[in-house]
Amino acid sequence: MTTAGLSEAGQRLVEKILEGQPAALSRAITEVENETGHAAALLAAVQKATGRAVTIGITGPPGAGKSTLVNALIGEYRQAGKTVGVIAVERSLVTVFAWPNTRMIPACLCARSLPVVILGGCHAQQDGSST
Amino acid sequence: MSQNEQFALPGFEDWEAAYNKQLPDGKTVRNRSGIEVKPMYTPADWDAAEYGNKLGFPGTAPFTRGIYPTMHRGRTWSQRQLIGLGIPSDYNKRLHRMLKAGTTAISMIPCNSIYRGLDADQVDPVLLGTCGTIINTVEDMETCLDGIPIDEISTALNDPLPFTMLAQVLAVAERRQIPWTKITGTANQSDYISHFVANHMFYRLALPGSRRVLMDHIEFAREKVPNWNPMSVVGQHMQQAGATPAEAMAFTLSTAIQNAEDCLSRGMELEDVLTRFTFFFDISVSFFEEVAKFRAGRRIWARIVRDRFGISSAKAQRFKFHGQTSGVDLTRQQPLNNIARVTAQAIAGIFGGLQSLHTDSFDEVLSTPTEDAARIAIATQNILREEAHLTDVIDPLGGSYYIERLTDQMEEEIVALIDKIDDLGGMYKAVESGWVQGKIGASAMAFQDRVTHGDETIVGVNAYQVESEVELPVQPLDRPAPEDIETFIENLADYKRRRDQSAVDRALDDLAEIANDNNRNTFEGVVNAARAGATQSETIAVMRAELGFGQPLVVA
Amino acid sequence: MNSEANLTRPAKVLVTKIGLDGHDRGSRIVAAALRDAGLEVVYTAPWQEIPTVAKLAMEEDVDVIGVSSLATDHLLVPKLMKELHNAGLDYVKVIVGGIVPDNEEQDLLDAGVARVFHPGADMADIVGTVQSLAGEAQNDSARQL
Numbered sequence: 001m002t003t004a005g006l007s008e009a010g011q012r013l014v015e016k017i018l019e020g021q022p023a024a025l026s027r028a029i030t031e032v033e034n035e036t037g038h039a040a041a042l043l044a045a046v047q048k049a050t051g052r053a054v055t056i057g058i059t060g061p062p063g064a065g066k067s068t069l070v071n072a073l074i075g076e077y078r079q080a081g082k083t084v085g086v087i088a089v090e091r092s093l094v095t096v097f098a099w100p101n102t103r104m105i106p107a108c109l110c111a112r113s114l115p116v117v118i119l120g121g122c123h124a125q126q127d128g129s130s131t
Numbered sequence: 132m133s134q135n136e137q138f139a140l141p142g143f144e145d146w147e148a149a150y151n152k153q154l155p156d157g158k159t160v161r162n163r164s165g166i167e168v169k170p171m172y173t174p175a176d177w178d179a180a181e182y183g184n185k186l187g188f189p190g191t192a193p194f195t196r197g198i199y200p201t202m203h204r205g206r207t208w209s210q211r212q213l214i215g216l217g218i219p220s221d222y223n224k225r226l227h228r229m230l231k232a233g234t235t236a237i238s239m240i241p242c243n244s245i246y247r248g249l250d251a252d253q254v255d256p257v258l259l260g261t262c263g264t265i266i267n268t269v270e271d272m273e274t275c276l277d278g279i280p281i282d283e284i285s286t287a288l289n290d291p292l293p294f295t296m297l298a299q300v301l302a303v304a305e306r307r308q309i310p311w312t313k314i315t316g317t318a319n320q321s322d323y324i325s326h327f328v329a330n331h332m333f334y335r336l337a338l339p340g341s342r343r344v345l346m347d348h349i350e351f352a353r354e355k356v357p358n359w360n361p362m363s364v365v366g367q368h369m370q371q372a373g374a375t376p377a378e379a380m381a382f383t384l385s386t387a388i389q390n391a392e393d394c395l396s397r398g399m400e401l402e403d404v405l406t407r408f409t410f411f412f413d414i415s416v417s418f419f420e421e422v423a424k425f426r427a428g429r430r431i432w433a434r435i436v437r438d439r440f441g442i443s444s445a446k447a448q449r450f451k452f453h454g455q456t457s458g459v460d461l462t463r464q465q466p467l468n469n470i471a472r473v474t475a476q477a478i479a480g481i482f483g484g485l486q487s488l489h490t491d492s493f494d495e496v497l498s499t500p501t502e503d504a505a506r507i508a509i510a511t512q513n514i515l516r517e518e519a520h521l522t523d524v525i526d527p528l529g530g531s532y533y534i535e536r537l538t539d540q541m542e543e544e545i546v547a548l549i550d551k552i553d554d555l556g557g558m559y560k561a562v563e564s565g566w567v568q569g570k571i572g573a574s575a576m577a578f579q580d581r582v583t584h585g586d587e588t589i590v591g592v593n594a595y596q597v598e599s600e601v602e603l604p605v606q607p608l609d610r611p612a613p614e615d616i617e618t619f620i621e622n623l624a625d626y627k628r629r630r631d632q633s634a635v636d637r638a639l640d641d642l643a644e645i646a647n648d649n650n651r652n653t654f655e656g657v658v659n660a661a662r663a664g665a666t667q668s669e670t671i672a673v674m675r676a677e678l679g680f681g682q683p684l685v686v687a
Numbered sequence: 688m689n690s691e692a693n694l695t696r697p698a699k700v701l702v703t704k705i706g707l708d709g710h711d712r713g714s715r716i717v718a719a720a721l722r723d724a725g726l727e728v729v730y731t732a733p734w735q736e737i738p739t740v741a742k743l744a745m746e747e748d749v750d751v752i753g754v755s756s757l758a759t760d761h762l763l764v765p766k767l768m769k770e771l772h773n774a775g776l777d778y779v780k781v782i783v784g785g786i787v788p789d790n791e792e793q794d795l796l797d798a799g800v801a802r803v804f805h806p807g808a809d810m811a812d813i814v815g816t817v818q819s820l821a822g823e824a825q826n827d828s829a830r831q832l
Contacts, residue, residue: 010832023745023775030748031832034696038832116743117730120697120722243707243758247734258707261759331733332709372712463786463806496806498788572715579716583810592807610759 005041014045020083053085140173162420163578164377166540172532177539179530185430185539189525191445194433195426195538196526197484198449203522209487210512211287211453215240215263216499217611218619219274222264225502226279233509238287238319238489239275241266241296246332248671251620260611262499263289265619267666268626272299273306282309286316287453287487291326291333292344293674294318294654298661301356305662315358317409317453321345322365324386324558327681328567330368336674337681338563340646344678345390346397348654349404360409362390363453369567370413371459373575376424377541381548382558382567383410384432388549389558391440401440402447410452414480416460416472422528423537425452425483427545430538453487454480461496464591469493474511481521482528488512499609623666630664638663639673646677698726698821701749703740704733705767706760713785713806714755717813724814726821737763741770744779750821756785765798778827780820784808 006014016024028046031038056073060066070086077084150170151157160168169176189197199205212234214225226237240263244254250267251259259265266272281304290296297318304314320326323341326333336344345362352361366374366383374382387408394404410428414421433448442448456476461469470493477490490508492500500508515521528534555561562568581587588594642656653674660670692698702718704711711733718728729747731740744752752771754764761783771779783795784804792803801820804813824830 007832013832026746026748027830030696030699036696116747119718119728119730120726246709247707249707254707255763257762258759330709331711334709496786498786575712575716576719579720579810589807 006038006045010038010041011045014042017046018049140175143173143175146171162376163415163417164375164420164424164541164544166377166420166537166544168419168537172536174532177532177535181535182530185535186529192433192437192448193430194448194450195430196529198429198451198486202484202525203481203516204525207516207522208481208485208512209236209285209453210234210509211236211238211285211487211489212505212509213238213240213289213455213489214505215242215289216609217260218265218615219271221260221611221615222275223277223279226275228502229505229509232506233513236285236287236487237279237316238289239264239266239296240289243332245290245296245667246335248335248668248675250666250668251616251623253668256613256616256620259616259619265616266296266299267623267668269299269302269306269661269664270626272296272303276300276303281307282313284315286314287319288316289319291320291335292323292341292348293336293657293671294321294348295657295661295667295670297359298654298658298670299667301658302661311356312358314356317360317363318348319363319411319453320365321348321361321363322368322386322411324389324562325365325368325383328369328382328562329372329374329571333368335671335680337679338559340674340678340681342393342559343649344653344674346393347652349394349407350397350399351652351654351658353399353403353407360407362404362407363409363411364390365411367411367413367455369571370415371457372571373578374571375574376415376417376420377544378548378570378574379413380424380428380431380541381545381552382571383412384428384435384545385549385552385558385561387432388435388439392557395440402442402444405436405440405442405447406444406449408451409486410450412452412454412485413457413459414454414476414483415457416476416479418475418479419534419537420541421476421479422482423534423541424545425454425480425485426526426534426538427542428452429484431542431545431549451486453489454483454485455489456480456491458491458495461491461493462589462591463496465597466493466497468591469496470507470511473508474515477511477515478521481515482526484526501609627666634663635660635665635669639665639669642670642673643677646674692818692822693826694818694822695825698751698818698825699729699747699749700726700751700753700817700821701729701731701740701744701747702753702755703731703735703743704755704760705735705737705740706756706758706763707734708757708760709733710757711755714753717753717755717784717810720810720814721817724818726814726817737767737770740767741774741776744771744776745774749779750824751780751782751817753817754781754783756783756787758786761785761787761791761795764795764800768799775829778824778829780824782813782816782820784813 013024013027017028028042031042058066058070074084074086162168185193186195187193189202190200210233212229214222214229216222216225242260242263242265244251244259245263245266251265264275266275281300286300288296288300300314301311304311320333323338323345327338349361352359364383364387366379369382370376370379387410391401391405395401412425429450432450436442436448456473460472460476469491473490473493477488480488490511492504492508494500494504552558552561555564555566578587582589582593585593591597638660642660645651645653645656657670700721702714704714718730721728729743729749731743740752754767756764764781764783768781771777771781780801781799782802782804783800787795787803787805795803802816
């Protein structure tokens with residue numbers, strides 16, 4: 001079955017995502033973040049394989065312990081053999097050097113290996129929040 | 132007399148008119164701290180009647196002209212050149228040569244691996260011994276100091292807390308039956324705040340743990356190594372990270388205030404402690420600004436000790452400092468030009484009244500200094516003293532309308548910043564909140580902008596560029612021989628096999644317990660670990676595990 | 688968007704330090720300059736392990752890696768290049784900035800580093816170079832969809 005709007009390379013990418021390859025996922029996220037021409041088709045193709053996830057929302061004021069909780073949950077679910085996805089809306093701002101409104105992404109979220117700071121980017125908004 | 136009042140000097144107006152005629156579009160000149168610098172200064176800018184109030188005499192309050200009555204005439208500054216490279220025997224050889232060439236005091240730099248708290252067997256060998264000496268054990272320290280009378284020569288150690296190098300030196304002293312009371316020198320990198328904020332090279336432990344370890348170290352030294360200066364408050368890192376000279380001085384003094392308060396909270400006798408405080412500053416090439424910065428700093432510190440801490444003894448009010456010429460001002464383009472830069476920086480430090488000086492080698496920007504370049508750096512100091520006679524007169528720029536006015540202005544800037552930090556709850560809190568880091572970063576970026584736009588001239592870089600560089604003879608890079616490194620690593624493995632492992636384990640277990648017991652002294656634990664044969668990495672690993680590493684990258 | 692550089696989306700750069708050095712004034716200033724020019728910058732603390740850098744480059748799907756180096760840390764860069772190759776990240780362009788002795792610069796270029804910047808380098812030059820390298824990386828056939 002052909003996937004509407006996707007090139008061969010795009011279809012291969014979708015296959016790799018569904019196989020669980022991080023590089024493919026990362027590549028696809030780039031497309032979606034930047035709202036490129038491929039984004040809609042990629043989302044549509046991947047969406048067919050979704051719908052079975054349990055969605056949990058976690059929110060709270062800064063310092064409440066969200067990151068810690070998420071980290072712990074990820075650990076537990078992975079141990080139980082589940083796959084986990086995290087969508088983080090990082091609103092807290094940090095001060096680094098002289099960079100105002102900079103996002104600090106802790107290591108525990110998503111698949112990032114270590115804490116990093118993100119400057120700029122297409123999705124950096126006025127209030128410093130980001131998705 | 133107010134600053135704005137034109138002093139009725141005959142001829143002033145004529146001069147001003149002639150000046151403005153020739154330079155109708157004269158740009159405002161500002162120094163690095165942002166203070167406007169006029170083309171000329173007169174008695175309208177500084178009234179000599181202020182002498183008693185603002186200057187006084189060297190050795191007594193307000194100390195503007197110097198902390199000792201004789202200053203460099205009585206005792207010239209220590210020529211304390213940083214030495215660090217290769218394996219311990221390399222260090223020992225170069226130290227002996229530098230002592231012959233005129234160095235009068237020791238400053239040891241360990242390998243970067245040691246700053247990370249790693250031993251030679253934990254790091255890619257290609258990184259070892261290239262910027263400092265690999266010293267992992269007491270045995271290594273023995274080799275470094277072979278034939279060196281450590282009871283006679285002052286030894287500054289550039290190791291950050293928990294001061295494993297000092298622990299090794301103390302163990303060596305013990306073996307040589309030299310009482311610890313004879314050990315003199317300074318813990319040059321004891322300022323954990325500056326490491327957190329500005330130079331992560333030396334960063335090792337989270338802030339709260341660092342605070343405690345520093346206090347333990349000061350307490351231990353006061354009791355057992357009384358001639359050791361356990362506290363060197365460092366302005367160098369912040370200035371090198373981009374703080375303006377006024378900011379660097381203000382943040383340093385605020386850190387000193389914080390440390391003094393912490394010592395007080397510990398029940399230490401402050402007058403005694405302050406007598407052993409020393410400072411460590413960067414000397415940039417902004418000549419007059421640096422001289423004014425140091426003079427202002429001296430005056431402000433004496434006042435802080437007297438008014439804020441209520442201590443009137445001159446010994447406690449003395450602002451003792453070591454100056455290092457700033458590597459940040461040196462360029463890679465036409466490196467020999469750096470000799471001129473270092474000379475200007477050194478003179479500024481000398482006129483600023485420092486007690487100890489390190490002059491950079493001109494090839495600092497290319498790699499770790501070669502021996503020839505290191506010799507020129509020392510010769511520079513000797514020439515300034517013996518040929519240019521810079522030490523014949525105390526505070527020779529004192530009384531200059533410019534210097535006095537600038538000293539006052541720097542003082543205002545510095546005090547305003549100290550007040551701001553007070554408002555934030557003191558230096559520790561100001562750093563926790565990220566305010567200090569933000570200021571330093573903003574100044575660093577502003578400076579870069581000025582360079583990019585040509586407002587700040589750097590000869591050979593954004594002005595006076597040379598089409599084709601004169602080829603310097605390619606120096607063989609001063610790197611340790613791979614065989615030497617291999618041997619070192621083998622010896623380390625051998626050492627671990629030979630030593631009394633159970634004694635080491637006991638000492639490290641005890642250290643872990645101490646770290647969790649606020650009533651015990653962590654530095655004492657570090658010294659015992661060294662005596663028992665633990666390597667520096669093993670000791671630091673325990674400290675990190677118990678006290679935490681923290682995250683200097685960001686402040687939430 | 689920098690059309691000269693053929694970018695299809697904002698360039699994404701990883702600014703990092705490997706090895707033992709901890710001086711980060713230079714890397715922070717470069718990161719700020721890149722950010723101001725519209726790039727997205729992922730900035731790490733110093734002392735990163737090489738496998739971690741490769742993994743992060745993949746996770747963040749970066750176009751360029753900028754390595755800030757002092758002391759002899761640059762001697763590790765060829766190992767980074769190998770790691771990137773093993774991770775299938777040949778399209779990622781690598782630049783090095785900092786203190787690199789003249790007679791070791793060629794080794795880095797031979798290992799695949801695109802450019803070495805020395806102290807005093809022009810900021811506009813750095814930013815422009817990163818933009819055009821990012822353009823090459825984005826248009827690499829391995830990444831086309």
